[in-house]
Amino acid sequence: MPAPGGAALALPDGTGRLASLEEARALFRSGQVLVAHAAFVAGRLKTSPKEPLFDVLELFAFVRPGVPCVPSAMGLARALGLAPPGNASEQARALRQAGDLLLDELRALPEAQRSRARPLANQLARGGWRWGAVIVDCIGAIEKLPSPITGLDVWQGLPKWEDEAPSAKPSSIPVEAAETRARLEQLIGITGETRVEQQAYAEAAAYAFSPRERAGAPKVALIEAGTGIGKTLGYLAPASLWAEKNGAGLWVSTYTRNLQRQIVQELARLYPDPAEREEKAVVRKGRENYLCLLNYEEAAKRTALAPGQRLVALGLIARWVQATSDGDMSGAGFPSFLAASVPLGELTDRRGECVYAACPHYRQCFIERAIRRSRHAQVVVANHALVIAQASRDWIVDETTDTQPERRVRYVFDEGHHLFDAADSGFSAFVSGFEMAELRRWIRGPEGRARSRARGLEERLKDLVADDEAAQSALEEAVAAAGALAGDGWMRSVQSGVPRGTGEAFLVAAYAHVSARSDDAESFYSREAGTEAMSDALIETAHELARALRRLVAPLIRLANDLRKSLDDKADKLETYSRARVEAAARGLDRRAKLIVPAWIAMLDALDGQSKGEEFVDWFEIEREDGRDFDVGLRRHWVDPTIPLATEVLAPAHGALITSATLRDAGLGEEDWQAAEVRTGAHHLLEPPRRASFGSPFRYSEQARVFIVKDVDRRNLDALASAMRELFLAAGGGAIGLFTAVRALRAVEDRIHTPLAEANLALYAQHVDRLDTGALIDLFRAEENACLLGTDALRDGVDVPGRSLRLVVFDKVPWPKPTILHRARRARFGKTYDDLLTRLRLKQAFGRLIRSEHDKGCFVILESATPSRLLTAFPPEAPVKRCGLAEAIADIRAFLATM
Numbered sequence: 042m043p044a045p046g047g048a049a050l051a052l053p054d055g056t057g058r059l060a061s062l063e064e065a066r067a068l069f070r071s072g073q074v075l076v077a078h079a080a081f082v083a084g085r086l087k088t089s090p091k092e093p094l095f096d097v098l099e100l101f102a103f104v105r106p107g108v109p110c111v112p113s114a115m116g117l118a119r120a121l122g123l124a125p126p127g128n129a130s131e132q133a134r135a136l137r138q139a140g141d142l143l144l145d146e147l148r149a150l151p152e153a154q155r156s157r158a159r160p161l162a163n164q165l166a167r168g169g170w171r172w173g174a175v176i177v178d179c180i181g182a183i184e185k186l187p188s189p190i191t192g193l194d195v196w197q198g199l200p201k202w203e204d205e206a207p208s209a210k211p212s213s214i215p216v217e218a219a220e221t222r223a224r225l226e227q228l229i230g231i232t233g234e235t236r237v238e239q240q241a242y243a244e245a246a247a248y249a250f251s252p253r254e255r256a257g258a259p260k261v262a263l264i265e266a267g268t269g270i271g272k273t274l275g276y277l278a279p280a281s282l283w284a285e286k287n288g289a290g291l292w293v294s295t296y297t298r299n300l301q302r303q304i305v306q307e308l309a310r311l312y313p314d315p316a317e318r319e320e321k322a323v324v325r326k327g328r329e330n331y332l333c334l335l336n337y338e339e340a341a342k343r344t345a346l347a348p349g350q351r352l353v354a355l356g357l358i359a360r361w362v363q364a365t366s367d368g369d370m371s372g373a374g375f376p377s378f379l380a381a382s383v384p385l386g387e388l389t390d391r392r393g394e395c396v397y398a399a400c401p402h403y404r405q406c407f408i409e410r411a412i413r414r415s416r417h418a419q420v421v422v423a424n425h426a427l428v429i430a431q432a433s434r435d436w437i438v439d440e441t442t443d444t445q446p447e448r449r450v451r452y453v454f455d456e457g458h459h460l461f462d463a464a465d466s467g468f469s470a471f472v473s474g475f476e477m478a479e480l481r482r483w484i485r486g487p488e489g490r491a492r493s494r495a496r497g498l499e500e501r502l503k504d505l506v507a508d509d510e511a512a513q514s515a516l517e518e519a520v521a522a523a524g525a526l527a528g529d530g531w532m533r534s535v536q537s538g539v540p541r542g543t544g545e546a547f548l549v550a551a552y553a554h555v556s557a558r559s560d561d562a563e564s565f566y567s568r569e570a571g572t573e574a575m576s577d578a579l580i581e582t583a584h585e586l587a588r589a590l591r592r593l594v595a596p597l598i599r600l601a602n603d604l605r606k607s608l609d610d611k612a613d614k615l616e617t618y619s620r621a622r623v624e625a626a627a628r629g630l631d632r633r634a635k636l637i638v639p640a641w642i643a644m645l646d647a648l649d650g651q652s653k654g655e656e657f658v659d660w661f662e663i664e665r666e667d668g669r670d671f672d673v674g675l676r677r678h679w680v681d682p683t684i685p686l687a688t689e690v691l692a693p694a695h696g697a698l699i700t701s702a703t704l705r706d707a708g709l710g711e712e713d714w715q716a717a718e719v720r721t722g723a724h725h726l727l728e729p730p731r732r733a734s735f736g737s738p739f740r741y742s743e744q745a746r747v748f749i750v751k752d753v754d755r756r757n758l759d760a761l762a763s764a765m766r767e768l769f770l771a772a773g774g775g776a777i778g779l780f781t782a783v784r785a786l787r788a789v790e791d792r793i794h795t796p797l798a799e800a801n802l803a804l805y806a807q808h809v810d811r812l813d814t815g816a817l818i819d820l821f822r823a824e825e826n827a828c829l830l831g832t833d834a835l836r837d838g839v840d841v842p843g844r845s846l847r848l849v850v851f852d853k854v855p856w857p858k859p860t861i862l863h864r865a866r867r868a869r870f871g872k873t874y875d876d877l878l879t880r881l882r883l884k885q886a887f888g889r890l891i892r893s894e895h896d897k898g899c900f901v902i903l904e905s906a907t908p909s910r911l912l913t914a915f916p917p918e919a920p921v922k923r924c925g926l927a928e929a930i931a932d933i934r935a936f937l938a939t940m
């Protein structure tokens with residue numbers, strides 16, 4: 042286990058010792074060690090493995106496929122019921138114990154399960170998996186495997202979905218207050234206690250399930266409910282009643298994965314029988330979350346010929362497929378640490394390559410199964426991004442083979458404070474290198490030496506248009522026109538300044554424009570420039586690109602129409618699966634020719650300055666991640682994205698509940714609902730929403746403390762680092778440090794890593810550890826005394842109930858970044874917009890701290906100039922103190938000591 046100055050080793054004789062960094066690196070490279078999460082350890086030791094390692098997480102994924110496990114020694118210990126290890130030495134010992142336990146478990150498996158796992162184990166052993174020989178020893182060898190993909194061919198044994206008759210349209214039978222109360226009591230059960238506030242909340246939420254009285258005027262309830270009220274059960278009471286009385290059509294939408302999981306757990310109270318639950322409650326995510334069996338098959342076939350770590354990862358995914366019920370790769374049971382060995386995007390349908398009914402795995406496809414289940418389910422649990430994406434293309438239905446819509450007539454938007462940002466992203470457009478290359482690949486297939494199943498329109502449609510000259514000519518025209526789009530490797534052209542066609546010429550000019558206008562070339566963040574005073578070259582290339590896109594739209598539309606006509610002409614000859622393919626292909630063409638490309642053309646045309654309108658903000662952007670450019674182009678966002686949210690998502694529904702702990706801006710007194718309506722779009726609706734608010738039952742005067750530290754020069758990185766270190770030590774861990782700049786975060790991490798480790802406090806950090814945000818939060822949550830450093834994205838994703846989170850430190854006031862988009866919004870929403878956003882951010886972050894009546898937490902801002910008007914973000918009962926660092930540290934130590 043990585044430890045200060047090297048690593049803690051647990052030796053075979055039961056003893057342990059510390060190894061120097063040098064020795065730890067040598068051991069790691071030799072492969073003669075047990076580790077948990079090789080990629081993470083490699084990052085910590087700043088080295089790379091030379092030989093395959095014994096990664097206990099891999100053993101866990103094989104022995105207990107589909108079982109959730111946080112990817113760390115602590116996570117393994119918890120998942121296996123071992124005593125939680127404290128320091129690095131204990132963690133090293135726990136790893137040995139975990140390995141022994143798992144191998145014992147494997148030996149004890151019933152023969153039926155061992156024989157199921159045997160082909161894969163033998164395949165992986167031949168492919169060089171470090172655990173392969175050990176596992177084969179436990180479950181038995183196979184002399185000769187029938188093929189190089191035996192064991193990886195998991196699609197063979199999967200069940201097939203069956204179509205069902207369409208469900209009836211939902212009716213409008215109201216939900217009564219008395220039955221809502223009774224349902225809430227049933228959900229809470231005999232162990233729980235019905236609280237007056239929760240009952241009142243449930244009754245207020247029932248308004249969103251009352252019958253609609255006017256077309257386009259949904260019944261919308263806007264309810265703020267402080268943490269601890271019991272919102273989830275509060276709204277599930279009327280929502281589940283509505284679904285039972287009226288049929289399918291209820292979608293519960295969240296922003297974070299955690300809340301989605303929590304809602305599914307709560308639904309077990311409503312449907313205790315797992316079979317009934319499976320039928321009545323479905324989790325729906327975007328296509329990119331599910332394993333695409335065809336992509337997996339092709340990856341497995343390619344990889345089987347080149348054994349190594351990638352084959353191991355695919356093998357462990359095969360093992361997971363044997364256990365998963367839904368194929369959701371973002372779910373808790375997926376071994377996400379495998380992303381270090383195989384890009385997970387390669388295994389999902391990210392690029393619109395799905396061939397639907399033409400796919401040999403169509404009847405086993407996880408995505409198709411989820412879509413079909415959600416058509417009949419009483420409760421669909423989804424996320425804001427999916428709801429918005431679907432609503433925005435409802436007129437094309439979905440690109441599935443089936444035209445049966447998924448009905449969405451009643452919504453519950455939990456974490457409603459995120460609706461604005463979800464709509465902002467869902468209703469935006471970007472004419473960029475990445476987007477153009479995706480479209481080009483979809484039309485022309487892989488070019489050059491790229492190896493992929495993305496076969497292009499010609500390959501996908503050639504048998505369907507074989508005897509249709511008009512369609513063939515439209516297809517040829519589209520393929521030729523797509524040659525103007527930027528292609529794979531476009532970033533090299535941009536960086537060299539030598540474009541290969543119209544699309545890339547536009548990108549080169551856009552890149553030069555942003556570079557000339559933005560100052561910080563070394564920025565970790567995206568760089569941007571407005572559309573004013575553009576060079577002639579940029580305007581000319583934009584016009585050229587718009588003309589090229591018009592040449593593309595026309596044949597795509599003709600092709601879609603020809604395909605639809607063939608459905609009619611060949612009605613008596615086409616087999617079901619061919620019909621389905623034609624329909625899917627026509628919808629895919631429509632989506633690109635009528636939605637995506639026209640939006641790009643409109644943006645390029647608007648660069649003349651006359652046709653943009655007041656509603657949009659356009660700018661050029663070089664997108665960067667960790668200081669590396671990865672996309673460039675022209676962006677368009679709505680100034681107020683709640684306008685399309687209201688018209689395309691809310692108005693067509695019959696009712697919606699928008700709820701959160703942080704909807705209102707407490708800084709504006711009587712007008713505080715204004716913020717909630719501005720952030721949710723409720724003020725754009727025909728009928729005003731019904732508002733309600735419920736305070737939190739927590740005793741913030743006893744449970745929370747807020748400190749504004751007056752004497753830390755946060756621009757001095759040494760001073761900032763020592764402040765963070767001492768605050769974290771005072772809290773004994775369970776602390777999150779939030780930064781507005783990546784540079785400061787990295788500098789602080791570098792300075793406090795060792796002293797915290799010496800105090801047995803693990804430190805995880807965004808932009809330092811080679812893990813995504815979700816995995817970092819999982820690691821942090823699994824330990825009671827860990828510390829975590831992150832930026833904005835982390836603040837939104839943190840959901841850590843209990844002792845694991847007891848201190849939040851902001852390096853400064855989290856003002857919004859002064860971007861072009863923000864400038865436009867401030868002009869629209871007024872000067873107080875900055876304050877409003879900042880207060881909401883503070884309120885949300887504070888809300889993460891106290892999640893139960895037993896929690897205690899401290900909130901620190903290291904900026905003396907924090908304006909008092911922002912402090913209304915905190916509950917009035919929470920004591921706020923402006924003081925020096927030493928005083929804050931002493932107070933925090935004393936306050937948390939009584940936890």
Ligand code: SF4
Pocket residue numbers: 332333334335336390394395396397398400401402403406407408409
């Ligand atoms: S139907 Fe589409 S998404 Fe499903 S496995 Fe086949 S290609 Fe993949």
